[in-house]
Amino acid sequence: MSLLAVQGIVAGYGQTEILHGVSIVVEPGEIVAIIGPNGSGKSTLMKSAVGLLRPTGGSVNFRGEDITGVAPENIVRKGLCYVPQSSNVFPSLSIHENLEMGAFVRTDDYRPRITEIYDLFPDLASRRKERASRLSGGQRQMVALARALMLNPVLLLLDEPSAGLAPMMVASVFEKIKGISSTGVAVLMVEQNAREALRLSARGYVLAAGHNRLEGPGRSLLSDPEVARLYLGG
Amino acid sequence: MTMPGCMGGWRWGVAHTLMAIFLVVMALSFLSVIRLELVVNGLLIGLIMAVGAIGLSLVYGILKFANIAQGDFMTLGAYMCLFLLGTLFPRMNIQGTGLGPFTFGYPMLLALPLVMVVLATLAIGLDIGVYRRLRGRGVSTVVLAMTSLGVAIALRGAVQVLWGGETEQYPRLSRQFYQAPMDVRIPPDGIFIGLVTVTLVVALYLFLSRTRMGKAMRATSDNEELARVSGINTERVIWWTWAIGAALAATAGILLAVFQAQLLPIMGWRVLIPLFAAVILGGIGNPFGALVGALIIGVTSEVSTEWLSPSYKPAVAFLLMIATLLVRPTGIFGVKS
Amino acid sequence: MDISGIISYTTGVVIMAGIYAVFSLGLNIHWGYTGLFNIGIAGFFALGAYTSAILTTSAPDPDLFEDFKFGGDLPALLSFLDPGIDLWFFVALLAAGVVCGVVALGIGFITLRLRDDYLAIATLGIAESVRLVFLNEKWLANGSKGLYRIPKFMGDVVSAENYEFLYLVAVLLVLAVVYLAVQQVIKSPWGRVLKAIREDETTAAASGKNVFSFKLQSFVLGAFIMGIGGALYAHSVRFVAPISFDPLLATFIIWAMLMVGGSGNNKGAVLGAFVVWGIWTGTQFLPGFLSDPNFRLFMIGFLIVAVILLRPGGILGEERRVSRAAQEREGAAPSEL
């Protein structure tokens, strides 16, 4: 049984339909990349999966349970956590408070988890009282990742985790993702940085204009001439 | 779409601004440019406005629309208190005036929290009956503001149906003003106003910075979608926001009625301009900014009576607001976008 | 009441409904077509009425201890032009519109670049400031005593008891002209841009439209029409004082009219004015609390909320829309977020 199975999802904003029946599958523990041109509906797909958008057709299945149309605050409890593409931290909250918000649904003592997270992101530990709005883009991305990890997710959805970062930071973000994945967490990520993402991923999907275009193992997509021409800069 | 709530990091900004204003005002009054008594009066009115404006700013920050009904929530709160003090309590043999140095009696101490709870409940009821439905329909924030105009009119109408349009008063005992140095006269009730305001502001600060729900409110104000995918039930947050906003409005209305020693159905509508001016001055969604904004508005409008007819006070508040919009639309403590 | 009494009464009601219809059309430009939230209609109402009154009343009579200094006495001034119709009346209407337009230009320039609801708060401030200026500056328009004996349009042509009928025709003619003009404007390319902005501001901006400029033009145009409405009122009642422009009858009821009739539809705007004013005046003959003005105030607020919740399109609903996306939107009006 797949961890996440999105089947023929149809979704959009208001009357504008953006996704016209997209399907993707994530197996436990694997990294899956979604690539595609701007506006092809990658973020829309993620929002539909986590319940921010109510799909008008198709279904979302997580760990064998139908979660189509379930509210996001209930989906995260099931172990599916999400880092949006932009504005993915609470700017006026301190780093520590951002992490606390990540643990909002936990009723048990989450302090041990915070300690673990600080061990994983030592840079954050030293600045835990600082407002997130004062952080650099890379540090914010770390806070966003850390926030989403607070619930020990089974599957992490990352929307362009490396967007707008300096090359150094891009490398360390991918490093972190690899680290997270090695602990058994499955990762589904959207990336502009297609080469890096596909290299890291077990499988990849190419989305175009709200349709599945191509899919396959990361390495074979990397060598696909069409993918190379369109997304890997020749 | 995010709107920085700016609730963190306010400490220094707020403290510095207050200090600066304090120094300027003291200097001016020592130089006899302005009468200190006006400043003190302005501070008292500013504190009352602050209570209402803080509630308005919270609702603005989280629901993203200008709640035109905040002023009429104040009116309703003041009148509910009148009902308790003047009608219900006396029947239960709870009555009295002149508690300590104050004009009112101990029943006020029962009535105030009671009215806060009733108004908070009413606000949540309004959300369920009206605003939540509109949110579910995805209407724009202007439509929500428009709706709150309708609510404001209906609330005032209800007040006038129940209590008539005449001027009313709480049961009270006239008191001598305190005579302070530099010809400053302070009404004894001013002390009560100060105590209540400080208590509420401290309580709100602790709530927002220490409790789970308080932090969730700030998070929702920052970014609602992110709050939802973090597992925060934003509908619950919205209820808390309405409850706090309305409870603060109730308090402000009661304090205003105590301070002015009268109630009028239009009292809340009339303070809408200073209320919004305070919120905009302090930065929308920043409750502690609203506090500073309200103090500035209160003192400025009061001091302006040195040169202008007192009835121009709302216009002075309005001009301050326009000046803010021209110079720094995000308010004193707002983050430039 | 005898027959002639009833006829005279009905004429008065229709005159007032016609004047309100002009306001409703102006508000429709603001809200219905552009999504501008103006809650200070009373300000433009007063400004238009006062402008026309000041321009046309004759110089103050020293025997009456009047405070105002300037009566424009436009009828005497323009008497040398004698085209057989009172030309001054139309000059006064236009002047009233222009004054309102200029004020709208200023306030719109400051607020329309900012958040949507800043305009609401600013218009509220303008309304209050206008009221305070006319109340306090006695030299300008006689303070709270107001200006009276404002000249009649074509007063010499008919006898005093028949004047109402003549004025009724005048109001309906002006209403017809305003209606046709607004229809033309809305159908023009300019009007189509307005709708596009209202439906999707971002897309409109992306396609190179200067959204701010269009909103500003629309705000000025609507205010201009409201100014004309104010002038019509001044020459109908022939008395203006600060008390004539209280928010209920000069702002709230106009909102109710537009919402009930159907915002975004000029026929609806006019229909709403007649329906709501008919109900308003009709209900005063009802027995018991139904005719209580306080209850009617409540009902105005209730009506606004109920229309937004249950029938956002009002009686007539919005006219054919530009895009399919907007058609599906259930929002009462603007769809930009």
Ligand SMILES: Nc1ncnc2c1ncn2[C@@H]1O[C@H](COP(=O)(O)OP(=O)(O)OP(=O)(O)O)[C@@H](O)[C@H]1O
């Ligand atoms: N909130 C929204 N309301 C209306 N339309 C939207 C909204 N968000 C996105 N869209 C539209 O939906 C389409 C797909 O957007 P989406 O964000 O899913 O694309 P994307 O593949 O993530 O692109 P990018 O690479 O730029 O992030 C775009 O045409 C966009 O304009």
Ligand SMILES: [Mg+2]
């Ligand atoms: Mg995207």
